Structures are given as structure tokens and as C-alpha cells.
Amino acid sequence: MIEINLDKSSVRELNEKLQGGSVGDKFSINNTVGKHALSVGLTTDVDVEINGHVGYYCAGMNQKANIVINGNAGPGLAENMMSGEVRVTGNASQYAAATAHGGLLVIEGDSSSRCGISMKGVNIVVGGNIGHMSAFMAQSGCLVVCGDAGDALGDSIYEAKLYVRGKVKSLGTDCIEKEMRDEHKKELQQLLSQSKMSHGVEEFRRYGSARKLYNFDIDQVDDY
Amino acid sequence: MCGIVGLFIKNPALESQLGALVAPMLSEMTERGPDSAGIAVYRNPQEDGCKITVLAQQQDFDWGALEAAISNNFSLRDITVTRNHAVLSLDSEIDEVQDWMKDNWSNLSITSAGTNIEIFKGKGNPAEFIDQFDIKSMTGTHALGHTRMATESAITTEHSHPFSTGQDLCLVHNGSLSNHNRLRETLRKKGVQFKTDNDSEVAAGYLSWRLSEGDDLDQALNHAIEDLDGFYTFAIGTRDGFAVMRDPIGCKPAIMAETDDWAAMSSEYRAIATLPGAENARIWEPEPTQIYSWKRS
Structure with missing residues (x-):
């Protein structure tokens, strides 16, 4: 275990050390006190444990690394993540996993507004509630919410799948409730067990695109 | 950008340390607002x-x-x-x-x-402001602070926050208002006076006007949601506490925390992290358009 204390190391030194890690390395980071851009741009399969609350843009652009934050995260958590896993034991602020292409983001507490905005393949599992405008223009991947969802869920959504266990305050334009078929139950079950959430798949409803706002109609190909 | 901090002392034993507790919070918000800084402190009530x-x-x-x-x-x-x-x-x-x-x-x-209220503000780096006005030695019941990164209007002391909105009331703002010019003219016709072309001063003037029309603070803030167009996280100091409200879109950051000893708000957690017991505080993000307030009982 390599310990890095942010009382002594700068954020730049921290990120250089983490980015230079080898497969299987384990890091423990302390004294975070809400600092920004911790553990960003990692491209190797390392384990990072961050003890304390973090500020803006933690775990941004993550590839392959497994990052656990024992605390709350500020805005822009795991933005544009490509792969790997990021887990927060507390809450996350706005636009968690925005534009993220892959990997798994687990937020054990609540996530505030714009969670998964423009998500492009990431899977997000939230143990609590999510705020308004979540999954706005979500393109692909899954957003699993074990609590309630705020206003305008999935506005202008493309092909991402949204699973919500609690209430949805309102659905955004072109987002509708959809049938939960076996393939969805299987997918959801896998995400719940991967993220260590103990709810049953039957408790969830699925939401997705009505495909009226965006569609490609072959009969109108000349119009494009 | 801009940084906001607010600290409300619940345990009277900490009142003697109000300045010492709020100064590091303000300092931590320097990167969000290096142009100017200001503080409203509530102390020495004049019976x-x-x-x-x-x-x-x-x-x-x-x-x-x-x-x-x-x-x-x-x-x-x-x-x-x-x-x-x-x-x-x-x-x-x-x-x-x-x-x-x-x-x-x-x-x-x-x-x-x-x-109770006293407001001090100045151009320049927050660290200089803290030293010049000896913020660390201030005692009192609660304080609001602001670090400014000017986006709407000039960098002068008068453009700096907090803005007074009435007796023992003040406002600090992170965000930008888009209808402030028209609203300023409307308010001038109603007799509200403005010293600058600053958008946040219009928000302060608006609240002063609503309060003079008989609104209580909650009613005034609810009217503000209707009439102010733009982005805002507001912290409003009152004689016996303070209130926090975010705009309906809620894109300007705010975080709140509370322990048995104090209640605090800030633009970012790192300002709150400077407070004793912050690591075990109850921490949450305020919901858009919801008014959160603390009052001395």
C-alpha cells in the first residue's frame, strides 16, 4: 500500500504518482479536505482508496483504475470516465459521470442534478436519490436509481436505459416508461450485484426513449 | 465565479472565535474570487x-x-x-x-x-482583506463572507459584496442575473436607490423593496424566484441568523453542513473542511428554490 498525504503532497504530485502506477498497485490517499481534480487521468489497473470528501472533478477520465472515495464528492465526479470502477460511499454533487463512455460508477448515497448527463456507455448505480435533469441527452449505458428521481428525467434521451426503484418526479421530453423484459431484468440484476445493492429487480421500473424526438426514417432519406 | 461562505454559531462558547473560524473559510474561497472580498459580521448588539x-x-x-x-x-x-x-x-x-x-x-x-450588522469590503486578494480588517479577531454570532471574481461589472470596493438589503439584512451572491438592467429601472421607479451597475446589488435592492412592501424574508425570496432571471446561490444574513437559496436550475454550487456547535454554508466543501468537527458534520447540498434558514432561538 502506497500512502499519499495531501498535507504534504500537492495534487499534481499525487496525480503523477497515480498515473505512474503499475498494474495491481494499491494507493491510499488522506487529508483530501475537498480538494479538486484528485485521481484524474489514470490509465492503469490500480486500486485507489481516497479517505475524505473531495471537490470538483474527482476521478475524471478514469480508465481501468478502481477508485473508492470514502466520503462525499463535489461536482463533475468521474466525468468522461472510459472504464474501471469508481465508488463513493457518501453523496455526489452535480453532473456525476457526465459524458462518460464506460466503466461503472457507484454512488452509495444521493447524486444531485444532471447525473449521467450525455452519458455515452457508462453504467451508473445510485443507492439513494438523483436530482433534476438527470440522464439529459443520455446516449447509451444504464442509470440505476435505487431511490427517487427528480424532475425531467431522461430529457431528450437517446438509447440509454434508466431503471428507477422509487418515484420519478417527472419525465423529460421523449422519455417514457417501458416494459421490463427478461433481458432488462438480467442486465439490472447484474448491475445490482456488481455494485453490491441488495434490492430485487422486480422493485424497479424501466424508462427510455420514445424515439420520437430523434429518429432516422429510411423513407425520408432524401431529406437528410 | 465567486465564493460564498456563511457561519452561524450554535454553541455560544464559540462566539469569541467567530472571526478565527470564518477567516480560513474565506481564504479557502480565494481561487473562486481573487478580485475582492467582503464580510458581514453580526456582533455587539446596540440595545x-x-x-x-x-x-x-x-x-x-x-x-x-x-x-x-x-x-x-x-x-x-x-x-x-x-x-x-x-x-x-x-x-x-x-x-x-x-x-x-x-x-x-x-x-x-x-x-x-x-x-447588530457590520459590513466591511475591499478590492484585492482575500488574504490581504483578512489581514487589513483583522477578521480573525472578530467575535460575534454569525458572519457571511464573499470572494468575488467579477463577471458583470467593474472591480471596485462598492461593487464588492455583501450588499445591504435593509436593517440588519445583507446579501451575498454567486452567479449572474440576466434581467438586472430592466429590473434596476423598475425598482428605481419604486424609489429603490442603487450605487453601482452591479447585478447582485439589484437582487439586494429587489429584496429590500419586497421587504418594505410587507413581505417576510421567505415571501421576498419566493417572489425573487419569479422576478429574477439568471443563476444564483444567495446567502442572506438576518439579525438572528441566515438563509440560503439557489435558483430553479441550481447550477451554481452550494454545500451546507451542521454540527451541534455550528451551521455553515459555502460554495465548496473545502471551505467547510476548515471548521472544527467538519469531518463528522451532517453535510448536504441545498435543493433548488428551497429556502434553508437558521435562527437564534
């Missing part, structure tokens, strides 16, 4: 009297002349000068003093008026 903070444009202002003139016209208890600010404590009608100041001392501006 059966009033307190006015005035700001001089010149650093070498003749405070002795002001003291003599006030003493001739009113019952002055005390005058405390800190650089280009002075806090006046009086046994007089607050409106009469304010009117007299406006008529006779147009080179001074009143930054705050009430019984």
Missing part, C-alpha cells in the same frame, strides 16, 4: 440604539471631522475606524442618521445599518 457602517472612497478620509459633525447632530456612542470603514454606534433614529449622511456626506457610502 435601544443603532449601528451604521460607512465606507470612504479615500483612504485618508478625515474621520475626526465626521465624528465632530455627527456629535453635533446626533447622540454618538462610539466610532470605530478600520482603514476606510467606520462603525458608528448611536442613540438616535437610524433613518434620520442615514438621511443626514446621504444629504451631507455624499463621499461616504453606508454599507450596513441596523443594530
Whole structure:
């Protein structure tokens, strides 16, 4: 275990050390006190444990690394993540996993507004509630919410799948409730067990695109 | 950008450390607002009297002349000068003093008026401001602070926050208002006076106007949601506490925290992290358009 204390190391030194890690390395980071851009741009399969609350843009652009934050995260958590896993034991602020292409983001507490905005393949599992405008223009991947969802869920959504266990305050334009078929139950079950959430798949409803706002109609190909 | 901090002391034993606790919070918000800084502190209540903070444009202002003139016209208890600010404590009608100041001392501006509030602000780095005004030694019940990164209007002391919105009331703002020019004109017609072209001053003026129309603070803030267009996280200081509200879109950050000893708000957690016991505090993000307030019981 390599310990890095942010009382002594700068954020730049921290990120250089983490980015230079080898497969299987384990890091423990302390004294975070809400600092920004911790553990960003990692491209190797390392384990990072961050003890304390973090500020803006933690775990941004993550590839392959497994990052656990024992605390709350500020805005822009795991933005544009490509792969790997990021887990927060507390809450996350706005636009968690925005534009993220892959990997798994687990937020054990609540996530505030714009969670998964423009998500492009990431899977997000939230143990609590999510705020308004979540999954706005979500393109692909899954957003699993074990609590309630705020206003305008999935506005202008493309092909991402949204699973919500609690209430949805309102659905955004072109987002509708959809049938939960076996393939969805299987997918959801896998995400719940991967993220260590103990709810049953039957408790969830699925939401997705009505495909009226965006569609490609072959009969109108000349119009494009 | 801009940084906001607010600290409300719940445990009276900590009142002597108010400044020492709030100064690092303000300092931590320097990157969000390196242009100017300001603080509203609630302390030394003037029973059966009033307190006015005035700001001089010149650093070498003749405070002795002001003291003599006030003493001739009113019952002055005390005058405390800190650089280009002075806090006046009086046994007089607050409106009469304010009117007299406006008529006779147009080179001074009143930054705050009430019984408890004092507002200090200045251009430059927050660290310098904290030293110049000896913020760390301030005692009191609660304080609001602001670090400014100007986006809407010029960098001057008068453009700096907090803005007074009435007796013992003040406002700090992170965000930008898009309808402030029209709203300023509307409010001027209703008699609200403005010193600058700053958008946040319009929000302060709007709240002053609503309160003068008979709204309580919650009603005034609910009207603000209808009439203000733009982005905002507001913290509003009151005589016995403070309130926090975010706009309906809620894109400007805010975080709140509470322990048995204190309640705090800030633009970012790192400002709250400087407080004793922050790691075990109850921490949450305020919901859009919901008003959160603390009051001394």
C-alpha cells in the first residue's frame, strides 16, 4: 500500500504518482479536505482508496483504475470516465459521470442534478436519490436509481436505459416508461450485484426513449 | 465565479472565535474570487440604539471631522475606524442618521445599518482583506463572507459584496442575473436607490423593496424566484441568523453542513473542511428554490 498525504503532497504530485502506477498497485490517499481534480487521468489497473470528501472533478477520465472515495464528492465526479470502477460511499454533487463512455460508477448515497448527463456507455448505480435533469441527452449505458428521481428525467434521451426503484418526479421530453423484459431484468440484476445493492429487480421500473424526438426514417432519406 | 461562505454559531462558547473560524473559510474561497472580498459580521448588539457602517472612497478620509459633525447632530456612542470603514454606534433614529449622511456626506457610502450588522469590503486578494480588517479577531454570532471574481461589472470596493438589503439584512451572491438592467429601472421607479451597475446589488435592492412592501424574508425570496432571471446561490444574513437559496436550475454550487456547535454554508466543501468537527458534520447540498434558514432561538 502506497500512502499519499495531501498535507504534504500537492495534487499534481499525487496525480503523477497515480498515473505512474503499475498494474495491481494499491494507493491510499488522506487529508483530501475537498480538494479538486484528485485521481484524474489514470490509465492503469490500480486500486485507489481516497479517505475524505473531495471537490470538483474527482476521478475524471478514469480508465481501468478502481477508485473508492470514502466520503462525499463535489461536482463533475468521474466525468468522461472510459472504464474501471469508481465508488463513493457518501453523496455526489452535480453532473456525476457526465459524458462518460464506460466503466461503472457507484454512488452509495444521493447524486444531485444532471447525473449521467450525455452519458455515452457508462453504467451508473445510485443507492439513494438523483436530482433534476438527470440522464439529459443520455446516449447509451444504464442509470440505476435505487431511490427517487427528480424532475425531467431522461430529457431528450437517446438509447440509454434508466431503471428507477422509487418515484420519478417527472419525465423529460421523449422519455417514457417501458416494459421490463427478461433481458432488462438480467442486465439490472447484474448491475445490482456488481455494485453490491441488495434490492430485487422486480422493485424497479424501466424508462427510455420514445424515439420520437430523434429518429432516422429510411423513407425520408432524401431529406437528410 | 465567486465564493460564498456563511457561519452561524450554535454553541455560544464559540462566539469569541467567530472571526478565527470564518477567516480560513474565506481564504479557502480565494481561487473562486481573487478580485475582492467582503464580510458581514453580526456582533455587539446596540440595545435601544443603532449601528451604521460607512465606507470612504479615500483612504485618508478625515474621520475626526465626521465624528465632530455627527456629535453635533446626533447622540454618538462610539466610532470605530478600520482603514476606510467606520462603525458608528448611536442613540438616535437610524433613518434620520442615514438621511443626514446621504444629504451631507455624499463621499461616504453606508454599507450596513441596523443594530447588530457590520459590513466591511475591499478590492484585492482575500488574504490581504483578512489581514487589513483583522477578521480573525472578530467575535460575534454569525458572519457571511464573499470572494468575488467579477463577471458583470467593474472591480471596485462598492461593487464588492455583501450588499445591504435593509436593517440588519445583507446579501451575498454567486452567479449572474440576466434581467438586472430592466429590473434596476423598475425598482428605481419604486424609489429603490442603487450605487453601482452591479447585478447582485439589484437582487439586494429587489429584496429590500419586497421587504418594505410587507413581505417576510421567505415571501421576498419566493417572489425573487419569479422576478429574477439568471443563476444564483444567495446567502442572506438576518439579525438572528441566515438563509440560503439557489435558483430553479441550481447550477451554481452550494454545500451546507451542521454540527451541534455550528451551521455553515459555502460554495465548496473545502471551505467547510476548515471548521472544527467538519469531518463528522451532517453535510448536504441545498435543493433548488428551497429556502434553508437558521435562527437564534
